[in-house]
Amino acid sequence: MSSQFQVVGTRPVRHDGADKVTGRALYGADIQLAGLIHGFVLRSPHAHARIKRIDTSKAEAFPGVKAVITAADFPVTPDRIVDLGEGDTPLSYVRGNMLASGKVLYKGHAVAAVAATNVHIAEEAASLIEVEYEPLPCVLTAPDAMKDGAPILHDDLRMKELGEATDKPGNVAEHFRHVKGAVEDGFQLADKIIEREFSTATVHQGYIEPHNATALWNNDGRVLVWCSTQGSFVVRDVTACVLDLPVSQVKVTPMEIGGGFGGKIPVYLEPVAALLSKKSGRPVKIVMPRQAVLEATGPTPGSSIKVKIGATKDGRFTAAQATLAYEAGAYPGSMVGPGAMCVFAAYDIDHITIDGYDVCVNKPSTAAYRAPGASNAAFATESVVDELAETLGIDPIELRLRNAAKEGTRRADGPKYRKIGCVEVLEAMKNHPHYKAPLEGPNRGRGVAVGFWFNVGLPSSVNIAVNADGTVNLVEGSTDIGGTRTSIAMQAAEVLGLPAESVLPSVVDTDSIGFTAVTGGSRTTFATGWAAHDAAQDVVRQIKERAAALWETTADKVKHSRGVYSCNGKSATFAELAAKLGETGGPVVGRAAINPRGVGGSFSGVITDVEVDPDTGKTTILRFTSFQDAGRAIHPSYVEGQMQGGSVQGIGWALNEEYYMSADGVMQNSSLLDYRMPTSLDLPMIDTHIVEVPNPAHPFGVRGVGEANIVPPPAAIANAIYRAAGVRMRRLPMNPPAVMEAVWRKP
Amino acid sequence: MAVVFIPTLLQDLTGGLSKIEASGATIRDLIAALDQLHPGLAARLTEDDRLRPNISVAVDGEISPLGLLEKVSPTSEVHFLTAIKGGRQSCEEDCLSG
Numbered sequence: 001m002s003s004q005f006q007v008v009g010t011r012p013v014r015h016d017g018a019d020k021v022t023g024r025a026l027y028g029a030d031i032q033l034a035g036l037i038h039g040f041v042l043r044s045p046h047a048h049a050r051i052k053r054i055d056t057s058k059a060e061a062f063p064g065v066k067a068v069i070t071a072a073d074f075p076v077t078p079d080r081i082v083d084l085g086e087g088d089t090p091l092s093y094v095r096g097n098m099l100a101s102g103k104v105l106y107k108g109h110a111v112a113a114v115a116a117t118n119v120h121i122a123e124e125a126a127s128l129i130e131v132e133y134e135p136l137p138c139v140l141t142a143p144d145a146m147k148d149g150a151p152i153l154h155d156d157l158r159m160k161e162l163g164e165a166t167d168k169p170g171n172v173a174e175h176f177r178h179v180k181g182a183v184e185d186g187f188q189l190a191d192k193i194i195e196r197e198f199s200t201a202t203v204h205q206g207y208i209e210p211h212n213a214t215a216l217w218n219n220d221g222r223v224l225v226w227c228s229t230q231g232s233f234v235v236r237d238v239t240a241c242v243l244d245l246p247v248s249q250v251k252v253t254p255m256e257i258g259g260g261f262g263g264k265i266p267v268y269l270e271p272v273a274a275l276l277s278k279k280s281g282r283p284v285k286i287v288m289p290r291q292a293v294l295e296a297t298g299p300t301p302g303s304s305i306k307v308k309i310g311a312t313k314d315g316r317f318t319a320a321q322a323t324l325a326y327e328a329g330a331y332p333g334s335m336v337g338p339g340a341m342c343v344f345a346a347y348d349i350d351h352i353t354i355d356g357y358d359v360c361v362n363k364p365s366t367a368a369y370r371a372p373g374a375s376n377a378a379f380a381t382e383s384v385v386d387e388l389a390e391t392l393g394i395d396p397i398e399l400r401l402r403n404a405a406k407e408g409t410r411r412a413d414g415p416k417y418r419k420i421g422c423v424e425v426l427e428a429m430k431n432h433p434h435y436k437a438p439l440e441g442p443n444r445g446r447g448v449a450v451g452f453w454f455n456v457g458l459p460s461s462v463n464i465a466v467n468a469d470g471t472v473n474l475v476e477g478s479t480d481i482g483g484t485r486t487s488i489a490m491q492a493a494e495v496l497g498l499p500a501e502s503v504l505p506s507v508v509d510t511d512s513i514g515f516t517a518v519t520g521g522s523r524t525t526f527a528t529g530w531a532a533h534d535a536a537q538d539v540v541r542q543i544k545e546r547a548a549a550l551w552e553t554t555a556d557k558v559k560h561s562r563g564v565y566s567c568n569g570k571s572a573t574f575a576e577l578a579a580k581l582g583e584t585g586g587p588v589v590g591r592a593a594i595n596p597r598g599v600g601g602s603f604s605g606v607i608t609d610v611e612v613d614p615d616t617g618k619t620t621i622l623r624f625t626s627f628q629d630a631g632r633a634i635h636p637s638y639v640e641g642q643m644q645g646g647s648v649q650g651i652g653w654a655l656n657e658e659y660y661m662s663a664d665g666v667m668q669n670s671s672l673l674d675y676r677m678p679t680s681l682d683l684p685m686i687d688t689h690i691v692e693v694p695n696p697a698h699p700f701g702v703r704g705v706g707e708a709n710i711v712p713p714p715a716a717i718a719n720a721i722y723r724a725a726g727v728r729m730r731r732l733p734m735n736p737p738a739v740m741e742a743v744w745r746k747p
Numbered sequence: 748m749a750v751v752f753i754p755t756l757l758q759d760l761t762g763g764l765s766k767i768e769a770s771g772a773t774i775r776d777l778i779a780a781l782d783q784l785h786p787g788l789a790a791r792l793t794e795d796d797r798l799r800p801n802i803s804v805a806v807d808g809e810i811s812p813l814g815l816l817e818k819v820s821p822t823s824e825v826h827f828l829t830a831i832k833g834g835r836q837s838c839e840e841d842c843l844s845g
Contacts, residue, residue, distance in 0.1 A: 081800040088800040176829060177755040179765070337829075414752050414826035415808040457812065595812040 006562060007493045008700055011637045012500040014486045016256075028212035028228040028255040029287050036214070037066055039276050039286035040122035041269075042112040042129050043296060044104035047138035047362040047665020048151060051102060051111070051131060058128040059114055064121035067279035068129070069272070070112045071101035075244040082241045093331040095242055097365050098272055104133070105153050105330035106364050107666050108295030110268075115276035115284045138362035138665040142304050142325040145171040145361045153330065153360045171360040173332030178340060178354040178412040186319025186351025190310025194387050195321075198380040200714075200732040201658030202302040202327065205369045206649070206677045209258025210293045215273035216283040223274045225252045230260045230479055231518030235270050236510045242271040253509040254479045261481075261649070262368030265518050266298050294670040298367025299659060301326040301334045305380040307343070315394045317403045319351040320344050324377060326358060329365040334358045338454075339373030341413045342711070343381055345452035346422055346603065347403045352412040362665045368520060370646060371453040371707035375653060375714055379732060382449035382715030387728065396448050396719070397430045405452075421629030421693030421703075422603040425450065428691050429605045434625045444611045444622065445723025451711025454601040455704040456521030460528040461514030462535040464492060464503075464590040468582075470575025472496065472539065474505045477516030478528040482645075482706060483638040484519065490634050491529040491700060495536035497563025498574060514593045522602065522704030525634055526695075531592040533699045538590035543577050546584040550577075598697020604628040604708040606647070606716035612725040617739035619655055619721055624713075625687040631695040631703030643709045644686040650713025652678045658733050749777060749823040756829050760787045774804055775815040777825060792827060803828045 019025040056068045079092045095101070100109045112129050116122035137151040144150060152169060159166050160174045187193055213227040223245065229235045232254040240247045257264060269286045276284040288297070308321040322343045326336035336356040344352055389396040404422045411417065429435055429448060439446050463475040474492055478484055489503035496503070516528065544558040547565045550572075551558070558567045563574045581588055605627040611620045626643040633639040656676040660668045669675045694701025718729045727742035748768040753761050761767060767784065771777040782789035792802055798814045805826040811817035819825060 179755050414754070414828060415805045416824070418808055457810070459812075597809050597812070599810070 005494055006497070007490045007500050008632065008634050009636065010500070011635060012486065012490070014483050015489060015505055016480065016485055025256045027209060027258060028214065028226060031214045031226045031255070031285060033214065033216065033283040035282045037115050037117055037280060037282045037284055038119040038122050039113055039115045039273055039284045040119055040126050041110045041272065041286065041292065042114070042126040043292060044100065044107060044109040044111055046104055046133055046135050047107045048136040048153070049104050049133035050136060051100060051104060052134055053132040054112060055130040056112060058130070059125040062121065062125040062128060064117040065114060065125045066117070066282060067115040067276045068112065069099070069275045069279060071095070071099040073275050074099070074242065077244045082238060089331070089333055091241060094238060094267070097331060098242065098268060106362050108292060108364060109330070110272070110296065113272050113276055115280050115282070139171065140361055140363060140661055140665055141302065142327050142357065142359040142361065145359045146325065146357065153362065157332070157360065172357055173328065173360060174358040176340070176356050178352070180410065180412045181351035183319050183321050183351045183353040187310045189312065189318040191313045192388065192391055193308065193310040194384050194391065195306065195308035196380070196384055196387070196730060198305045198307070198383065198730045200303045200376045200379060202299045202363060203369070203653050203657040203659070204294055204299040204675065205259070205261035205263035206652070207259025207261060207263060210290060211264065211268055211288040211297060212286065213269035213273045214283060214285040215270060215277045217274055217278035221249060223250045225250065225270050225274065226255055227252065227270055228257045228264060229254055230257070230264045230481065230520050232477060232479060232510050233515050234265060234518055235267055238267040239270045239274060243274060251509055251511045254507060257479055257481055259481070260519070261370045262372055262520060263298055265520055266367050268297060290672060291670045294675060295667050296364055298329065298365055300369035300372060301328065301366045303327065303339070303376040305376060307380040307384045309384050309388060311388050311392060313392065315392050315399045315402045317347055317349045320347070320349050321353045322377070322380070323355045324357065326373065326376070327361045327363060327366065328358050329361060329363045331365045332358055332360060334366050335368065335373030337373070339377040341411065341454060342374035342452050343377035344412055346400065346405055346450045348405050348409040349403065354412050363659065370649060370710040371451070374451060374453055374711045375650060378449060378451045378711045379714045379718065382712060383718050383728065383730065386447070386719040386722070397426055397435065400450060401426045401430070418600070419693065419696050420601055420603060421691055422450070424691050424693050425603045425605045425627050425629050428627050428689055429607055432607065432625060432689060434607045434623060434687070439609050441611070443614055443724050444609060445720045445725070446607065446609050447716045447718065447720030447723065448605065448607050449712035449715035449719060450603060450605040451708055452601060452603050453522065453708040453711060455526065455599050456523045457527050457596045457599045458517035458521065458523055459593070459595045460516045460531040461593040462528060462531040463513065464535045464539050466539060466578050466581060466588040468579050470573070470578045471502045471504060472498070474503050474532060475508050475513055476505060476528055476532070477510070477513040478507065478524045479519045480507055481519050482642055483635065484524040484528065487525040487634045487638055488529045488532045492532040492536040494700070495533055496539060496574060497561070522706040526599070526698060526702045526704045527594065527596050529634065529702055530596050530699060531594045534592035534594060535590040538592060539588060542588045542590065543574065546577055546581065546588070547572060549584045550580065598695065600631050600695030600697065600703035602629050602631070602703045602705060602708040604712055606712040608716045608720050610717060610720040610724055612721055612739060614725070617736035617743065619717065619734065619739065621651060621684055624651070624684055625689060626709055627689045627691060628705055628709050629691040629693050629703060630705045631698065632692055632701035633690050634700065634702060636690060639690055639705050640688040642705045643688045646707065646709030647686045647713055648678055648683060650710045651683065651717065654714035654717040654732060654734055656733050656735055748821055749819045749825055751777060751781060751825045754827055754829055757788065757791055757827065760791065761785045770821070772818060773815065774811070774817045774819060774825070777819060778815070801829055
């Protein structure tokens with residue numbers, strides 16, 4: 001704990017804890033409104049097909065049905081680019097993913113929607129909708145989709161080759177390149193060069209709460225929405241855009257959220273529910289079935305990656321080259337850009353070339369998933385680095401330290417790092433008892449890896465109103481996924497000199513707070529916390545004025561320290577002054593709306609011990625320690641929770657999780673019984689070690705901790721499997737059949 | 748003068764140059780100066796007096812939230828970064844023309 005703070009670095013009980021543990025917290029599916037009816041979305045049975053005809057007449061005539069819609073019910077407006085929260089996308093793609101028009105591009109693609117007096121009637125009526133499809137061949141992986149003659153998803157898609165528009169139709173939406181130095185010259189300097197190819201499967205974020213949306217198209221023309229989202233303002237703006245309404249006509253109330261991890265940034269249901277409401281005159285609720293969550297919302301892209309690194313005998317990297325082809329899914333916009341930014345981000349290398357390809361395939365349109373694109377890339381890079389360490393006879397952490405990125409290192413995509421904690425994370429790993437502990441027994445191995453996520457800033461707004469009892473109400477627009485109500489409230493409490501419990505945070509609707517960007521990019525504790533800091537300072541400024549009025553002096557003469565205001569021998573606590581607001585001028589409300597600079601990227605690392613069953617290929621995690629530079633850990637328990645959560649997801653990605661697709665593009669494991677995520681029975685305690693290299697730009701040094709922790713686990717586990725079983729795994733997941741196949745192929 | 752790093756995607760307009768020195772008080776000024784030196788850069792970087800949706804600008808290592816309004820100093824290092832979310836060419840052209 002940092003001693004200069006009273007609140008920052010402590011572990012208060014979370015403000016929403018009682019509601020969560022007693023089941024009183026209200027989630028989207030809990031919404032009940034007068035006259036509420038229920039929606040159901042009809043989805044494509046084909047991975048790729050042309051829609052020749054849709055006849056909804058039988059569904060419309062079905063008793064209990066109040067409305068039926070298709071893509072034809074969307075307003076007709078010119079295409080344009082819209083901001084989806086973490087990137088810009090053409091409106092036609094957004095609408096096309098909500099309700100297909102012309103073609104279906106993946107199994108589960110929404111085609112029509114029905115609203116009825118109950119969900120069972122809606123589902124049965126949806127089955128009466130006649131859709132005539134012309135099935136088309138499908139393509140499911142980036143390498144296949146890049147071949148000449150591959151089935152083409154978008155007839156009008158033309159590849160951009162290094163920024164230049166081409167007239168070449170195909171599935172590659174974009175090919176870009178980052179260049180630093182002269183990579184071939186760098187390889188000439190190397191004594192050892194290792195080049196390997198890797199692939200990773202499509203995996204889902206696996207949030208437990210399904211997507212849901214309730215909408216009421218009110219008689220006054222306003223659309224009211226209640227939903228589970230990482231960004232209420234994104235839902236507002238996308239809904240307004242899709243429905244061709246001014247943003248002021250849409251009000252979004254974010255409900256509690258049962259997990260998102262990036263997957264609840266895209267908007268799927270809200271405009272559909274709104275259109276059903278408009279047609280029926282009733283509020284409409286849609287809750288996505290689990291199968292639809294897996295088949296029709298955005299997983300993270302599968303990928304094919306080639307990495308080549310050259311090094312001198314004494315372990316200095318001379319050059320690195322990567323080619324990354326990421327599956328975008330049905331619409332352009334995979335996470336290959338962030339993957340390319342992160343693939344060599346941990347290293348200071350003079351000569352780098354990175355090529356990225358964004359490739360459409362007949363799978364659901366991909367979405368962000370916790371450091372999107374970076375885990376794929378780190379799996380490749382950190383595996384090659386591990387192989388280099390073995391070849392050169394250098395300890396794997398020592399090799400990383402010799403090449404570690406530091407302040408002033410220029411990344412391949414351009415900018416130089418400011419203060420970062422890559423070296424500090426590696427030093428913490430090297431000196432940790434886990435790394436020094438002996439690992440004994442057959443079929444066991446230890447692996448290490450590091451990872452990076454750059455984090456983002458983006459706008460946030462906070463209001464703080466002072467109560468007469470000396471508490472404050474903090475109002476924010478950041479939906480709380482991982483305890484951010486508390487980490488934000490704590491930053492306000494620190495400034496005000498109050499206990500965290502005296503700051504009462506609320507996440508409110510889009511009418512009730514200024515624009516606030518998504519809870520994503522590890523930004524919330526950083527940016528909304530910064531806004532809370534500034535709003536609290538605004539409160540302090542006003543309280544000084546009130547004290548000055550009482551003491552017949554000027555505000556500049558009033559001092560504030562840890563919740564006590566003083567001047568010329570007089571002093572009063574915040575609570576004492578709050579009790580006198582009425583007589584000193586009325587209510588005090590502090591405000592801040594910021595678009596912060598000074599984002600601090602976060603490095604992470606993993607040490608893990610595994611045991612591989614030689615008969616089955618099953619990998620058991622024996623010990624797992626996660627390291628991460630938090631900048632400053634506002635609430636260490638929540639930082640540890642993020643590190644543990646990211647680690648567990650990374651373990652699932654490494655060992656089990658994948659979209660298991662049939663040749664005709666149908667996901668074969670679209671239930672949580674068959675889509676195998678780790679449970680507590682599969683895992684040891686995930687130990688954590690928080691590194692604190694404060695971000696000098698942030699008032700409290702925060703970097704953001706939600707994502708970097710998922711980056712190194714797959715590579716660390718692969719490296720451990722190598723030492724346990726003697727096989728280099730180059731495909732995720734490394735499930736028992738894959739490990740056994742590798743063992744059997746071992747020379 | 749500020750040093751502007753040209754991404755690979757735009758080096759076809761600069762004859763392969765990856766770094767160009769240019770002067771100006773803001774990113775808008777810099778782009779105007781760059782366009783004088785290498786015609787066509789402004790059109791690739793901006794539309795409707797804003798940075799294009801797939802372009803962001805970093806000044807001294809920091810992605811700017813202000814875009815064209817961001818101030819630069821004579822010692823600044825400026826990077827234009829390309830984002831690739833979305834990217835259907837015909838749509839972008841529609842948007843540009845619309």
